[in-house]
Amino acid sequence: MTHPHRLTLTTASLEIAYEESGPATGVPVVLLHGFPYDVRQYDAVRDKLASSGHRVLVPYLRGFGPTRYRNERIFRSGQQAALGKDVIDFLDGLRIGQAVLVGYDWGGRAACVAAALWPERTLGIVCCSGYTIQDIAKNAYRPASPAEVYRRWYALYFNTDLGPAGLAQNRNEFCKLLWQLWSPTWHFSEAEYQTTALSFDNPDFVVTAIHQYRHRYGNAPDDPNYQELEARLAKQPPIAVPTFVLSGGMDGVEPPPPNDPHRDRFTGIYHRRILPEVGHCVPAEAPEEVVAGVAALLARG
Template identity: 30%
Template sequence: MSGARPEKIGVDPPERARSPAVDSFTSDGLRFDVTEYGASSTDGIPVLLLHGFPQTAASWEPVARRLADAGHRVLVPDQRGYSPGARPAGRRAYRVEELVDDVVALLDAAGGGPAHVVGHDWGAVVGWALAALHPERVRTLTAVSVPHPAAFVKAMVTSRQVALSWYMYAFQLPGVAERVLGRPGGLATAARRAGQSPQRARRDEAALAAKGGLRPAVTGAVNWYRAMPFWEHRGLQLTVSAPTLLVWSDGDVAISRAAVDGTPRWVTGPYRLEVLSGVSHWIPDEVPDRLADLVLEHVAERG
Protein backbone atom coordinates (compact mmCIF):
# COMPACT_ATOMS: atom_id res chain seq x y z
CA MET A 1 0.00 0.00 0.00
CA SER A 2 1.15 3.51 -0.68
CA GLY A 3 1.25 6.21 1.94
CA ALA A 4 -1.97 7.81 0.69
CA ARG A 5 -4.33 8.99 3.38
CA PRO A 6 -7.46 6.85 3.82
CA GLU A 7 -10.61 8.43 2.50
CA LYS A 8 -13.04 9.54 5.18
CA ILE A 9 -16.42 8.06 4.42
CA GLY A 10 -19.65 9.65 5.52
CA VAL A 11 -18.06 12.85 6.82
CA ASP A 12 -19.20 16.05 5.18
CA PRO A 13 -16.76 18.93 4.80
CA PRO A 14 -17.21 21.61 7.46
CA GLU A 15 -19.66 24.30 6.52
CA ARG A 16 -18.51 27.87 6.25
CA ALA A 17 -19.37 29.74 9.42
CA ARG A 18 -22.32 32.04 9.01
CA SER A 19 -23.52 35.00 11.03
CA PRO A 20 -27.07 34.87 12.32
CA ALA A 21 -29.71 36.57 10.20
CA VAL A 22 -31.06 39.63 12.00
CA ASP A 23 -34.60 40.98 11.81
CA SER A 24 -34.53 42.51 15.31
CA PHE A 25 -32.21 43.05 18.24
CA THR A 26 -32.36 44.39 21.78
CA SER A 27 -30.41 47.18 23.43
CA ASP A 28 -30.95 48.60 26.90
CA GLY A 29 -34.11 46.51 27.19
CA LEU A 30 -35.54 47.99 23.99
CA ARG A 31 -36.46 46.08 20.84
CA PHE A 32 -35.36 47.36 17.43
CA ASP A 33 -36.57 46.34 13.97
CA VAL A 34 -34.00 45.53 11.28
CA THR A 35 -34.23 44.95 7.53
CA GLU A 36 -31.47 42.75 6.16
CA TYR A 37 -30.41 42.42 2.52
CA GLY A 38 -27.94 39.96 1.04
CA ALA A 39 -26.25 36.89 2.51
CA SER A 40 -25.58 36.51 6.24
CA SER A 41 -22.01 35.27 5.81
CA THR A 42 -18.98 35.88 8.00
CA ASP A 43 -16.94 36.02 4.79
CA GLY A 44 -17.37 39.74 4.41
CA ILE A 45 -17.80 42.82 6.54
CA PRO A 46 -21.44 43.97 6.60
CA VAL A 47 -22.58 47.36 5.43
CA LEU A 48 -24.67 49.21 8.01
CA LEU A 49 -27.10 51.89 6.75
CA LEU A 50 -28.37 54.42 9.31
CA HIS A 51 -31.36 56.60 8.43
CA GLY A 52 -31.94 60.19 9.43
CA PHE A 53 -34.85 62.45 10.37
CA PRO A 54 -37.73 61.96 9.72
CA GLN A 55 -37.24 58.69 7.87
CA THR A 56 -37.04 54.95 8.49
CA ALA A 57 -35.10 51.99 7.13
CA ALA A 58 -37.41 52.07 4.10
CA SER A 59 -35.66 55.20 2.82
CA TRP A 60 -32.52 53.13 2.17
CA GLU A 61 -34.16 50.42 0.04
CA PRO A 62 -32.80 51.41 -3.42
CA VAL A 63 -29.26 51.85 -2.08
CA ALA A 64 -29.46 48.69 0.03
CA ARG A 65 -30.53 46.57 -2.93
CA ARG A 66 -27.66 47.89 -5.05
CA LEU A 67 -25.16 47.05 -2.31
CA ALA A 68 -26.67 43.59 -1.79
CA ASP A 69 -26.61 42.90 -5.52
CA ALA A 70 -22.88 43.68 -5.42
CA GLY A 71 -22.42 40.88 -2.89
CA HIS A 72 -22.61 42.72 0.43
CA ARG A 73 -24.58 41.86 3.51
CA VAL A 74 -26.59 45.00 4.36
CA LEU A 75 -28.19 45.80 7.72
CA VAL A 76 -30.72 48.64 8.00
CA PRO A 77 -32.26 49.29 11.44
CA ASP A 78 -35.14 51.50 12.49
CA GLN A 79 -33.33 53.42 15.17
CA ARG A 80 -34.27 54.55 18.69
CA GLY A 81 -37.53 56.45 18.69
CA TYR A 82 -38.45 55.04 15.27
CA SER A 83 -38.84 51.36 16.20
CA PRO A 84 -42.13 51.08 18.14
CA GLY A 85 -40.43 48.86 20.71
CA ALA A 86 -37.64 51.37 21.30
CA ARG A 87 -39.28 54.60 22.47
CA PRO A 88 -38.12 55.29 26.01
CA ALA A 89 -39.51 58.32 27.81
CA GLY A 90 -37.40 61.40 28.45
CA ARG A 91 -34.91 63.36 26.40
CA ARG A 92 -31.78 61.96 28.04
CA ALA A 93 -32.56 58.50 26.67
CA TYR A 94 -31.82 59.86 23.17
CA ARG A 95 -28.30 61.15 23.75
CA VAL A 96 -25.86 60.27 21.00
CA GLU A 97 -24.03 57.91 23.35
CA GLU A 98 -27.24 55.87 23.72
CA LEU A 99 -27.73 55.83 19.95
CA VAL A 100 -24.18 54.54 19.50
CA ASP A 101 -24.73 51.80 22.07
CA ASP A 102 -27.74 50.67 20.04
CA VAL A 103 -25.58 50.27 16.94
CA VAL A 104 -22.95 48.33 18.90
CA ALA A 105 -25.71 45.99 20.10
CA LEU A 106 -26.83 45.45 16.51
CA LEU A 107 -23.30 44.62 15.38
CA ASP A 108 -22.99 42.18 18.28
CA ALA A 109 -26.25 40.52 17.23
CA ALA A 110 -24.99 40.30 13.64
CA GLY A 111 -21.77 38.50 14.51
CA GLY A 112 -19.70 40.90 16.57
CA GLY A 113 -17.33 42.24 13.93
CA PRO A 114 -16.82 45.70 12.46
CA ALA A 115 -18.93 47.20 9.68
CA HIS A 116 -18.75 49.61 6.81
CA VAL A 117 -20.96 52.35 8.26
CA VAL A 118 -23.07 54.64 6.08
CA GLY A 119 -25.28 57.27 7.67
CA HIS A 120 -27.53 59.98 6.27
CA ASP A 121 -28.57 63.09 8.20
CA TRP A 122 -28.82 62.10 11.89
CA GLY A 123 -27.60 58.66 10.85
CA ALA A 124 -24.36 60.36 9.82
CA VAL A 125 -24.07 61.89 13.30
CA VAL A 126 -24.39 58.40 14.80
CA GLY A 127 -21.79 57.16 12.33
CA TRP A 128 -19.33 59.92 13.32
CA ALA A 129 -19.90 59.16 17.00
CA LEU A 130 -19.52 55.41 16.54
CA ALA A 131 -16.26 55.89 14.65
CA ALA A 132 -14.94 58.22 17.35
CA LEU A 133 -16.03 56.22 20.41
CA HIS A 134 -15.62 52.68 19.02
CA PRO A 135 -13.04 52.85 16.22
CA GLU A 136 -12.64 49.07 16.24
CA ARG A 137 -16.26 48.75 15.05
CA VAL A 138 -15.90 50.91 11.92
CA ARG A 139 -13.93 49.65 8.93
CA THR A 140 -15.00 52.60 6.78
CA LEU A 141 -17.32 55.55 7.33
CA THR A 142 -19.49 57.21 4.71
CA ALA A 143 -21.23 60.30 6.10
CA VAL A 144 -24.02 61.55 3.85
CA SER A 145 -25.09 65.20 4.06
CA VAL A 146 -23.90 65.88 7.62
CA PRO A 147 -20.26 66.74 8.43
CA HIS A 148 -18.40 66.01 11.65
CA PRO A 149 -20.45 67.36 14.60
CA ALA A 150 -17.56 69.46 15.91
CA ALA A 151 -17.24 71.16 12.52
CA PHE A 152 -21.00 71.71 12.48
CA VAL A 153 -20.94 73.32 15.95
CA LYS A 154 -18.11 75.66 14.97
CA ALA A 155 -19.97 76.66 11.82
CA MET A 156 -22.97 77.58 13.98
CA VAL A 157 -21.00 80.55 15.34
CA THR A 158 -18.88 81.40 12.30
CA SER A 159 -21.28 81.15 9.36
CA ARG A 160 -24.92 81.16 8.29
CA GLN A 161 -25.31 77.64 9.69
CA VAL A 162 -27.11 79.04 12.73
CA ALA A 163 -29.84 80.45 10.47
CA LEU A 164 -30.13 77.21 8.52
CA SER A 165 -30.61 75.31 11.80
CA TRP A 166 -33.52 77.41 13.13
CA TYR A 167 -35.75 74.34 13.37
CA MET A 168 -33.41 72.71 15.88
CA TYR A 169 -34.26 75.47 18.35
CA ALA A 170 -37.97 75.25 17.61
CA PHE A 171 -37.88 71.51 18.36
CA GLN A 172 -36.70 72.28 21.90
CA LEU A 173 -40.06 73.85 22.77
CA PRO A 174 -42.32 71.28 24.47
CA GLY A 175 -45.16 70.08 22.26
CA VAL A 176 -44.45 72.36 19.29
CA ALA A 177 -43.08 69.66 16.99
CA GLU A 178 -45.87 67.29 17.98
CA ARG A 179 -48.55 69.87 17.13
CA VAL A 180 -47.00 70.85 13.80
CA LEU A 181 -45.54 67.56 12.56
CA GLY A 182 -47.78 65.10 14.38
CA ARG A 183 -50.95 66.06 12.52
CA PRO A 184 -51.79 64.37 9.19
CA GLY A 185 -49.82 66.01 6.41
CA GLY A 186 -47.66 68.07 8.75
CA LEU A 187 -44.51 66.02 8.52
CA ALA A 188 -44.84 65.60 4.75
CA THR A 189 -45.25 69.36 4.31
CA ALA A 190 -42.12 70.08 6.35
CA ALA A 191 -40.11 67.55 4.34
CA ARG A 192 -41.26 69.08 1.05
CA ARG A 193 -40.15 72.51 2.22
CA ALA A 194 -36.73 71.00 2.89
CA GLY A 195 -36.49 69.77 -0.71
CA GLN A 196 -38.03 66.31 -0.49
CA SER A 197 -40.33 65.26 -3.34
CA PRO A 198 -44.07 65.18 -2.52
CA GLN A 199 -44.30 61.44 -3.17
CA ARG A 200 -41.37 60.56 -0.93
CA ALA A 201 -42.50 63.00 1.76
CA ARG A 202 -45.85 61.23 1.92
CA ARG A 203 -44.04 57.89 1.96
CA ASP A 204 -41.94 58.89 4.96
CA GLU A 205 -44.92 60.22 6.90
CA ALA A 206 -46.89 57.05 6.18
CA ALA A 207 -43.94 54.87 7.23
CA LEU A 208 -43.73 56.66 10.58
CA ALA A 209 -47.49 56.59 11.10
CA ALA A 210 -47.46 52.83 10.54
CA LYS A 211 -45.02 52.40 13.44
CA GLY A 212 -47.36 52.94 16.37
CA GLY A 213 -48.93 56.21 15.27
CA LEU A 214 -47.56 59.45 13.83
CA ARG A 215 -47.51 61.56 16.98
CA PRO A 216 -45.54 59.05 19.14
CA ALA A 217 -43.11 58.55 16.26
CA VAL A 218 -42.62 62.31 15.92
CA THR A 219 -41.86 62.58 19.63
CA GLY A 220 -39.32 59.76 19.40
CA ALA A 221 -37.65 61.32 16.36
CA VAL A 222 -37.58 64.88 17.69
CA ASN A 223 -36.14 63.69 21.01
CA TRP A 224 -32.83 63.23 19.18
CA TYR A 225 -32.67 67.04 18.90
CA ARG A 226 -33.95 67.58 22.43
CA ALA A 227 -31.21 65.35 23.83
CA MET A 228 -28.35 67.37 22.34
CA PRO A 229 -27.75 69.50 25.49
CA PHE A 230 -27.24 66.28 27.47
CA TRP A 231 -24.51 64.68 25.35
CA GLU A 232 -21.62 63.48 27.47
CA HIS A 233 -19.22 64.42 24.67
CA ARG A 234 -20.29 68.00 23.96
CA GLY A 235 -20.01 68.72 20.27
CA LEU A 236 -18.34 65.33 19.86
CA GLN A 237 -14.93 66.99 19.71
CA LEU A 238 -13.22 63.66 19.03
CA THR A 239 -11.23 62.66 15.97
CA VAL A 240 -12.08 59.81 13.61
CA SER A 241 -9.37 57.49 12.31
CA ALA A 242 -11.48 55.33 9.96
CA PRO A 243 -11.18 55.94 6.21
CA THR A 244 -13.93 58.50 5.69
CA LEU A 245 -16.00 59.66 2.74
CA LEU A 246 -18.24 62.70 3.19
CA VAL A 247 -20.94 63.08 0.53
CA TRP A 248 -22.56 66.53 0.53
CA SER A 249 -24.88 68.20 -1.97
CA ASP A 250 -24.87 71.89 -2.84
CA GLY A 251 -28.68 71.98 -2.85
CA ASP A 252 -28.84 71.12 0.86
CA VAL A 253 -30.97 73.68 2.71
CA ALA A 254 -29.88 72.48 6.17
CA ILE A 255 -26.07 72.11 5.97
CA SER A 256 -23.68 74.91 5.03
CA ARG A 257 -20.46 74.53 3.07
CA ALA A 258 -18.62 76.06 6.03
CA ALA A 259 -19.53 73.07 8.19
CA VAL A 260 -18.37 70.73 5.45
CA ASP A 261 -15.06 72.54 5.00
CA GLY A 262 -14.29 72.26 8.71
CA THR A 263 -14.56 68.49 8.74
CA PRO A 264 -11.02 67.40 7.63
CA ARG A 265 -9.60 68.77 10.89
CA TRP A 266 -11.43 66.01 12.76
CA VAL A 267 -10.40 63.06 10.56
CA THR A 268 -6.94 61.57 11.08
CA GLY A 269 -7.42 58.73 8.59
CA PRO A 270 -7.81 58.90 4.80
CA TYR A 271 -10.48 61.46 3.93
CA ARG A 272 -12.38 62.36 0.78
CA LEU A 273 -15.15 64.88 0.07
CA GLU A 274 -17.61 64.29 -2.77
CA VAL A 275 -19.86 67.24 -3.68
CA LEU A 276 -23.01 66.46 -5.67
CA SER A 277 -24.15 69.42 -7.76
CA GLY A 278 -27.84 70.25 -8.06
CA VAL A 279 -28.92 67.64 -5.51
CA SER A 280 -31.01 68.32 -2.40
CA HIS A 281 -30.43 67.17 1.17
CA TRP A 282 -32.23 63.89 0.40
CA ILE A 283 -29.30 62.21 -1.34
CA PRO A 284 -30.27 58.53 -0.79
CA ASP A 285 -33.70 59.23 -2.29
CA GLU A 286 -32.71 61.57 -5.09
CA VAL A 287 -29.58 59.87 -6.45
CA PRO A 288 -29.50 56.34 -4.93
CA ASP A 289 -27.44 54.82 -7.73
CA ARG A 290 -24.82 57.56 -7.53
CA LEU A 291 -24.59 57.16 -3.76
CA ALA A 292 -24.39 53.37 -4.02
CA ASP A 293 -21.54 53.70 -6.54
CA LEU A 294 -19.65 55.99 -4.16
CA VAL A 295 -20.13 53.61 -1.23
CA LEU A 296 -19.04 50.60 -3.27
CA GLU A 297 -15.95 52.45 -4.46
CA HIS A 298 -15.08 53.57 -0.94
CA VAL A 299 -15.57 50.10 0.51
CA ALA A 300 -13.52 48.48 -2.25
CA GLU A 301 -10.65 50.93 -1.79
CA ARG A 302 -10.53 50.82 2.00
CA GLY A 303 -12.24 47.54 2.92
Protein backbone atom coordinates (compact mmCIF):
# COMPACT_ATOMS: atom_id res chain seq x y z
CA MET A 1 0.00 0.00 0.00
CA THR A 2 1.25 3.48 -0.85
CA HIS A 3 1.15 6.27 1.71
CA PRO A 4 -0.36 9.30 -0.05
CA HIS A 5 0.47 12.87 0.83
CA ARG A 6 -2.59 14.71 2.19
CA LEU A 7 -2.71 18.24 0.86
CA THR A 8 -5.06 21.16 0.13
CA LEU A 9 -5.30 23.78 -2.57
CA THR A 10 -7.42 26.90 -2.89
CA THR A 11 -9.74 27.73 -5.78
CA ALA A 12 -12.19 30.60 -6.17
CA SER A 13 -14.87 28.64 -4.30
CA LEU A 14 -13.21 25.86 -2.36
CA GLU A 15 -10.43 24.65 -0.16
CA ILE A 16 -10.01 21.28 -1.86
CA ALA A 17 -8.49 18.50 0.20
CA TYR A 18 -6.79 15.79 -1.84
CA GLU A 19 -4.36 12.91 -1.65
CA GLU A 20 -1.36 12.58 -3.93
CA SER A 21 0.70 9.47 -4.68
CA GLY A 22 3.34 8.41 -7.18
CA PRO A 23 6.13 10.34 -8.85
CA ALA A 24 5.57 14.04 -9.58
CA THR A 25 6.90 13.43 -13.11
CA GLY A 26 4.32 10.76 -13.90
CA VAL A 27 1.27 11.21 -16.13
CA PRO A 28 -1.37 12.89 -13.92
CA VAL A 29 -4.44 10.78 -13.21
CA VAL A 30 -7.31 12.38 -11.27
CA LEU A 31 -9.67 9.97 -9.50
CA LEU A 32 -13.13 11.44 -8.86
CA HIS A 33 -15.46 9.77 -6.36
CA GLY A 34 -19.24 9.78 -6.26
CA PHE A 35 -22.17 10.13 -3.84
CA PRO A 36 -22.26 8.80 -1.18
CA TYR A 37 -18.62 7.73 -1.23
CA ASP A 38 -15.20 9.33 -0.83
CA VAL A 39 -11.54 8.92 -1.75
CA ARG A 40 -11.18 5.57 0.05
CA GLN A 41 -13.02 3.70 -2.72
CA TYR A 42 -10.00 4.40 -4.93
CA ASP A 43 -7.32 3.04 -2.58
CA ALA A 44 -6.58 -0.09 -4.62
CA VAL A 45 -6.68 1.83 -7.91
CA ARG A 46 -4.41 4.50 -6.44
CA ASP A 47 -1.83 1.98 -5.27
CA LYS A 48 -1.66 0.19 -8.61
CA LEU A 49 -1.42 3.40 -10.66
CA ALA A 50 1.16 4.99 -8.37
CA SER A 51 3.32 1.87 -8.38
CA SER A 52 3.30 1.89 -12.19
CA GLY A 53 4.64 5.45 -12.29
CA HIS A 54 1.57 7.67 -12.52
CA ARG A 55 1.03 10.84 -10.52
CA VAL A 56 -2.25 10.02 -8.79
CA LEU A 57 -4.49 12.76 -7.40
CA VAL A 58 -7.65 11.96 -5.44
CA PRO A 59 -9.69 15.01 -4.36
CA TYR A 60 -12.61 15.06 -1.97
CA LEU A 61 -15.53 16.54 -3.91
CA ARG A 62 -17.39 19.61 -2.69
CA GLY A 63 -19.41 18.76 0.39
CA PHE A 64 -17.28 15.73 1.32
CA GLY A 65 -14.61 15.11 3.91
CA PRO A 66 -12.21 17.97 4.63
CA THR A 67 -13.00 19.92 1.46
CA ARG A 68 -14.68 23.21 2.43
CA TYR A 69 -16.39 26.16 0.78
CA ARG A 70 -14.21 29.20 1.33
CA ASN A 71 -16.85 31.31 3.04
CA GLU A 72 -20.54 31.42 3.93
CA ARG A 73 -21.44 33.60 0.94
CA ILE A 74 -20.56 30.95 -1.62
CA PHE A 75 -23.52 29.10 -3.15
CA ARG A 76 -23.61 25.47 -1.96
CA SER A 77 -24.14 24.10 -5.44
CA GLY A 78 -24.00 20.46 -6.40
CA GLN A 79 -24.97 21.04 -10.04
CA GLN A 80 -23.13 19.33 -12.88
CA ALA A 81 -21.42 22.52 -14.09
CA ALA A 82 -19.96 23.15 -10.64
CA LEU A 83 -18.60 19.60 -10.40
CA GLY A 84 -16.97 19.83 -13.82
CA LYS A 85 -15.50 23.28 -13.25
CA ASP A 86 -14.07 22.10 -9.93
CA VAL A 87 -11.97 19.58 -11.89
CA ILE A 88 -10.53 22.30 -14.11
CA ASP A 89 -9.94 24.59 -11.13
CA PHE A 90 -8.16 21.70 -9.42
CA LEU A 91 -5.87 21.20 -12.42
CA ASP A 92 -5.23 24.94 -12.58
CA GLY A 93 -4.32 25.01 -8.90
CA LEU A 94 -1.74 22.29 -9.46
CA ARG A 95 -0.55 23.83 -12.75
CA ILE A 96 -1.37 20.65 -14.61
CA GLY A 97 -2.05 21.17 -18.29
CA GLN A 98 -3.63 17.79 -19.06
CA ALA A 99 -4.68 14.77 -17.05
CA VAL A 100 -6.50 11.49 -17.33
CA LEU A 101 -9.83 11.69 -15.50
CA VAL A 102 -11.44 8.67 -13.84
CA GLY A 103 -14.90 8.95 -12.33
CA TYR A 104 -18.09 7.20 -11.26
CA ASP A 105 -21.43 8.61 -10.11
CA TRP A 106 -20.90 12.38 -9.40
CA GLY A 107 -17.27 11.90 -10.34
CA GLY A 108 -18.25 10.35 -13.66
CA ARG A 109 -20.45 13.33 -14.42
CA ALA A 110 -17.64 15.71 -13.46
CA ALA A 111 -15.27 13.87 -15.80
CA CYS A 112 -17.78 14.01 -18.66
CA VAL A 113 -18.38 17.74 -18.16
CA ALA A 114 -14.67 18.54 -18.02
CA ALA A 115 -13.94 16.42 -21.10
CA ALA A 116 -16.81 17.91 -23.11
CA LEU A 117 -16.18 21.58 -22.28
CA TRP A 118 -12.39 21.54 -21.83
CA PRO A 119 -11.09 18.74 -24.09
CA GLU A 120 -7.70 20.42 -24.32
CA ARG A 121 -7.21 19.72 -20.60
CA THR A 122 -8.21 16.07 -20.76
CA LEU A 123 -5.96 13.26 -21.99
CA GLY A 124 -8.92 10.92 -21.78
CA ILE A 125 -11.53 9.60 -19.37
CA VAL A 126 -12.37 6.31 -17.75
CA CYS A 127 -16.04 6.69 -16.91
CA CYS A 128 -18.06 4.18 -14.92
CA SER A 129 -21.50 5.40 -15.98
CA GLY A 130 -21.34 6.41 -19.63
CA TYR A 131 -22.47 9.82 -20.83
CA THR A 132 -24.21 11.59 -17.94
CA ILE A 133 -24.32 15.24 -19.01
CA GLN A 134 -27.90 16.42 -18.61
CA ASP A 135 -30.21 18.85 -20.33
CA ILE A 136 -31.74 19.95 -17.02
CA ALA A 137 -34.84 21.63 -18.48
CA LYS A 138 -35.64 18.59 -20.61
CA ASN A 139 -34.80 16.13 -17.85
CA ALA A 140 -37.18 17.86 -15.43
CA TYR A 141 -40.17 17.12 -17.68
CA ARG A 142 -39.19 13.70 -19.01
CA PRO A 143 -41.49 10.99 -17.65
CA ALA A 144 -39.43 8.12 -16.31
CA SER A 145 -40.28 4.45 -16.55
CA PRO A 146 -41.63 2.79 -13.39
CA ALA A 147 -38.39 0.84 -13.04
CA GLU A 148 -36.33 4.03 -13.19
CA VAL A 149 -38.59 5.75 -10.66
CA TYR A 150 -38.13 2.74 -8.37
CA ARG A 151 -34.33 2.97 -8.64
CA ARG A 152 -34.35 6.76 -8.17
CA TRP A 153 -36.47 6.77 -5.01
CA TYR A 154 -33.69 8.47 -3.02
CA ALA A 155 -33.47 11.40 -5.47
CA LEU A 156 -37.24 11.84 -5.43
CA TYR A 157 -37.18 11.72 -1.63
CA PHE A 158 -34.57 14.50 -1.62
CA ASN A 159 -37.03 16.59 -3.63
CA THR A 160 -39.62 16.45 -0.83
CA ASP A 161 -39.83 18.71 2.20
CA LEU A 162 -38.67 15.84 4.41
CA GLY A 163 -35.64 14.99 2.26
CA PRO A 164 -33.03 17.34 3.80
CA ALA A 165 -33.96 16.45 7.37
CA GLY A 166 -34.12 12.76 6.55
CA LEU A 167 -30.62 12.77 5.06
CA ALA A 168 -29.24 14.93 7.87
CA GLN A 169 -30.67 12.83 10.70
CA ASN A 170 -30.13 9.39 9.17
CA ARG A 171 -27.12 9.93 6.93
CA ASN A 172 -25.20 6.91 8.20
CA GLU A 173 -28.03 4.43 7.70
CA PHE A 174 -29.22 6.15 4.55
CA CYS A 175 -25.88 6.08 2.76
CA LYS A 176 -25.10 2.51 3.84
CA LEU A 177 -28.44 1.40 2.39
CA LEU A 178 -27.51 3.00 -0.94
CA TRP A 179 -24.22 1.12 -0.96
CA GLN A 180 -26.09 -2.14 -0.36
CA LEU A 181 -28.79 -1.51 -2.96
CA TRP A 182 -26.46 -0.21 -5.63
CA SER A 183 -23.76 -2.90 -5.24
CA PRO A 184 -25.52 -6.11 -4.20
CA THR A 185 -22.43 -8.29 -4.78
CA TRP A 186 -19.97 -6.00 -2.95
CA HIS A 187 -19.34 -7.38 0.54
CA PHE A 188 -17.79 -4.35 2.19
CA SER A 189 -17.01 -4.47 5.89
CA GLU A 190 -18.54 -2.28 8.57
CA ALA A 191 -15.11 -0.76 9.22
CA GLU A 192 -14.70 -0.01 5.52
CA TYR A 193 -18.03 1.76 5.41
CA GLN A 194 -17.50 3.74 8.61
CA THR A 195 -14.11 4.99 7.42
CA THR A 196 -15.82 6.57 4.41
CA ALA A 197 -18.88 7.70 6.40
CA LEU A 198 -16.66 10.19 8.24
CA SER A 199 -16.72 12.23 5.04
CA PHE A 200 -20.48 12.65 5.34
CA ASP A 201 -19.97 14.73 8.49
CA ASN A 202 -18.86 17.64 6.32
CA PRO A 203 -21.06 20.62 7.36
CA ASP A 204 -22.15 21.12 3.74
CA PHE A 205 -22.69 17.49 2.78
CA VAL A 206 -26.48 17.63 3.07
CA VAL A 207 -27.06 21.02 1.46
CA THR A 208 -24.75 20.21 -1.48
CA ALA A 209 -26.36 16.81 -2.07
CA ILE A 210 -29.89 18.18 -1.83
CA HIS A 211 -29.07 20.94 -4.31
CA GLN A 212 -27.57 18.39 -6.70
CA TYR A 213 -30.64 16.18 -6.77
CA ARG A 214 -33.15 19.01 -6.80
CA HIS A 215 -31.30 20.92 -9.51
CA ARG A 216 -31.30 17.96 -11.88
CA TYR A 217 -35.12 17.86 -11.65
CA GLY A 218 -35.48 21.60 -12.15
CA ASN A 219 -36.43 22.17 -8.50
CA ALA A 220 -33.44 24.28 -7.45
CA PRO A 221 -31.88 27.38 -9.01
CA ASP A 222 -28.57 27.59 -10.81
CA ASP A 223 -25.64 29.09 -9.06
CA PRO A 224 -25.34 32.30 -11.14
CA ASN A 225 -21.63 31.62 -11.60
CA TYR A 226 -22.44 28.52 -13.67
CA GLN A 227 -25.38 29.65 -15.80
CA GLU A 228 -23.30 30.01 -18.97
CA LEU A 229 -21.78 26.58 -18.51
CA GLU A 230 -25.20 25.03 -17.85
CA ALA A 231 -26.47 26.56 -21.08
CA ARG A 232 -23.65 24.86 -22.96
CA LEU A 233 -24.27 21.56 -21.18
CA ALA A 234 -27.99 21.69 -22.05
CA LYS A 235 -26.92 21.07 -25.67
CA GLN A 236 -25.32 17.83 -24.47
CA PRO A 237 -22.02 18.40 -26.26
CA PRO A 238 -20.08 15.41 -27.58
CA ILE A 239 -16.97 14.08 -25.88
CA ALA A 240 -14.08 13.89 -28.34
CA VAL A 241 -11.29 12.68 -26.04
CA PRO A 242 -10.40 8.97 -25.76
CA THR A 243 -12.95 7.28 -23.50
CA PHE A 244 -13.34 3.92 -21.77
CA VAL A 245 -16.71 3.20 -20.19
CA LEU A 246 -16.82 0.50 -17.51
CA SER A 247 -20.35 -0.33 -16.40
CA GLY A 248 -21.29 -2.66 -13.57
CA GLY A 249 -23.70 -5.30 -14.78
CA MET A 250 -25.17 -5.49 -11.25
CA ASP A 251 -25.48 -1.72 -10.84
CA GLY A 252 -28.60 -1.12 -8.77
CA VAL A 253 -29.10 2.48 -9.81
CA GLU A 254 -27.87 2.60 -13.42
CA PRO A 255 -28.06 -0.92 -14.88
CA PRO A 256 -26.42 -0.84 -18.32
CA PRO A 257 -28.56 -1.95 -21.27
CA PRO A 258 -26.92 -4.40 -23.71
CA ASN A 259 -27.10 -1.83 -26.48
CA ASP A 260 -25.05 1.32 -25.96
CA PRO A 261 -27.44 4.30 -25.65
CA HIS A 262 -24.62 6.85 -25.43
CA ARG A 263 -22.37 5.73 -28.26
CA ASP A 264 -23.13 8.71 -30.49
CA ARG A 265 -22.10 11.13 -27.72
CA PHE A 266 -18.48 10.00 -28.02
CA THR A 267 -16.67 11.04 -31.19
CA GLY A 268 -13.11 9.97 -30.36
CA ILE A 269 -11.49 6.65 -29.50
CA TYR A 270 -14.12 4.75 -27.54
CA HIS A 271 -14.54 1.44 -25.78
CA ARG A 272 -17.32 0.16 -23.55
CA ARG A 273 -17.25 -2.87 -21.30
CA ILE A 274 -19.94 -4.31 -19.03
CA LEU A 275 -18.57 -6.01 -15.91
CA PRO A 276 -21.14 -8.76 -15.14
CA GLU A 277 -20.68 -9.27 -11.37
CA VAL A 278 -19.91 -5.64 -10.46
CA GLY A 279 -22.25 -3.01 -9.02
CA HIS A 280 -22.24 0.77 -8.93
CA CYS A 281 -18.91 1.44 -7.19
CA VAL A 282 -16.65 0.06 -9.90
CA PRO A 283 -13.30 1.36 -8.53
CA ALA A 284 -13.77 -0.43 -5.20
CA GLU A 285 -15.35 -3.55 -6.67
CA ALA A 286 -13.12 -4.03 -9.73
CA PRO A 287 -10.00 -1.88 -9.29
CA GLU A 288 -7.95 -3.95 -11.73
CA GLU A 289 -10.44 -3.15 -14.50
CA VAL A 290 -10.12 0.58 -13.84
CA VAL A 291 -6.33 0.38 -13.87
CA ALA A 292 -6.43 -1.60 -17.11
CA GLY A 293 -8.74 1.03 -18.57
CA VAL A 294 -6.30 3.81 -17.77
CA ALA A 295 -3.41 1.83 -19.30
CA ALA A 296 -5.36 1.00 -22.45
CA LEU A 297 -6.55 4.58 -22.81
CA LEU A 298 -3.00 5.95 -22.66
CA ALA A 299 -1.75 3.26 -25.03
CA ARG A 300 -4.45 3.99 -27.62
CA GLY A 301 -4.47 7.76 -27.14
